[in-house]
Amino acid sequence: MSVIAVLGAGKIGEALLSGLLHGGHSPDDLLFTERYPARAAELTERYGVHGVGVADAARRADVLVVAVKPQDIEPVLDELAPLLGEESLVVSLCAGLPTALYERRLADGVPVVRVMPNTPMLVGEAMSAVSAGAHATAEHIAVVKDLLSHVGQVVEVPESQQDAVTALSGSGPAYFFYLVEAMIDAGILLGLPRALAGQLIIQSAVGAAKMLAESDEHPVLLREAVTSPAGTTINAIRELEKHGVRAALLAAIEAAKDRSTELGRAHEPRV
Numbered sequence: 358m359s360v361i362a363v364l365g366a367g368k369i370g371e372a373l374l375s376g377l378l379h380g381g382h383s384p385d386d387l388l389f390t391e392r393y394p395a396r397a398a399e400l401t402e403r404y405g406v407h408g409v410g411v412a413d414a415a416r417r418a419d420v421l422v423v424a425v426k427p428q429d430i431e432p433v434l435d436e437l438a439p440l441l442g443e444e445s446l447v448v449s450l451c452a453g454l455p456t457a458l459y460e461r462r463l464a465d466g467v468p469v470v471r472v473m474p475n476t477p478m479l480v481g482e483a484m485s486a487v488s489a490g491a492h493a494t495a496e497h498i499a500v501v502k503d504l505l506s507h508v509g510q511v512v513e514v515p516e517s518q519q520d521a522v523t524a525l526s527g528s529g530p531a532y533f534f535y536l537v538e539a540m541i542d543a544g545i546l547l548g549l550p551r552a553l554a555g556q557l558i559i560q561s562a563v564g565a566a567k568m569l570a571e572s573d574e575h576p577v578l579l580r581e582a583v584t585s586p587a588g589t590t591i592n593a594i595r596e597l598e599k600h601g602v603r604a605a606l607l608a609a610i611e612a613a614k615d616r617s618t619e620l621g622r623a624h625e626p627r628v
């Protein structure tokens with residue numbers, strides 16, 4: 358099995374380590390780098406995976422997964438540049454950062470695959486989208502797809518769609534958590550105990566997600582089946598429409614896509 362090093366084991370890096378371990382990877386085949394020794398020690402204790410320096414990771418790993426914040430990428434590229442060659446495989450999870458950035462900064466021919474995953478990776482339910490950079494072959498894509506298939510579903514998309522994917526599925530779990538949080542608050546408003554409101558809404562979300570995943574029916578039809586004539590649901594839907602919730606979602610997701618594009622532009626060469 359290939360050795361995988363996660364550079365920057367924060368929220369998504371840790372989710373990947375945890376997901377891969379749950380998916381059957383051995384801790385001996387995983388490495389990570391972290392800036393602070395206390396964070397590294399915490400991860401080693403939690404997962405039995407070893408923290409190493411970037412040079413060690415580059416030497417020992419077959420696949421280097423970059424999971425630092427886009428704003429922190431420059432020093433990581435400086436460190437990696439003299440260490441990697443065509444036999445390496447770099448996988449970037451960073452929102453907005455194009456494969457061309459890595460290709461400009463790393464040695465000629467280093468293959469790079471851009472991936473947008475999401476945090477349900479922690480429970481083996483990630484949605485990941487992969488795109489090949491200029492030097493990544495079908496074999497590199499197959500390696501990355503296989504890796505990510507241990508922690509959820511994987512699709513391949515043209516890199517030109519990655520900012521939109523980031524706004525939809527990369528950030529997507531946050532929108533659902535936000536809705537659940539607001540709906541639990543509605544339960545509180547109606548006088549229910551918080552624990553009960555939480556149970557009612559979370560199980561409704563799980564059930565609705567399962568129906569969406571397992572039935573062939575369009576979400577509109579699933580919603581219509583809940584919306585009885587002159588019943589309760591239509592009163593709620595009228596309020597959602599009145600408050601522009603659909604338009605708010607369109608605008609919110611467009612704003613997330615714009616930010617992803619902006620994060621990439623921040624690293625374009627100055628002319």
Ligand SMILES: NC(=O)C1=CN([C@@H]2O[C@H](COP(=O)(O)OP(=O)(O)OC[C@H]3O[C@@H](n4cnc5c(N)ncnc54)[C@H](OP(=O)(O)O)[C@@H]3O)[C@@H](O)[C@H]2O)C=CC1
Pocket residue numbers: 364365366367368369370390391392393424425426427429432433450451452453473474475476527528
């Ligand atoms: N969170 C999410 O849901 C998703 C995030 N992503 C992408 O993943 C990347 C990471 O995001 P997220 O996990 O949320 O962010 P975090 O800040 O939680 O994780 C980044 C980690 O990288 C560490 N780090 C920074 N620089 C270095 C370095 N030079 N060497 C080693 N470690 C370093 C940070 O340490 P320190 O804390 O000390 O700064 C931190 O632990 C981003 O690019 C983001 O766009 C993609 C999909 C989903």
Ligand SMILES: O=C(O)[C@@H]1CCC=N1
Pocket residue numbers: 452523527528
């Ligand atoms: O908010 C962010 O920038 C990252 C990328 C997608 C999800 N979280």
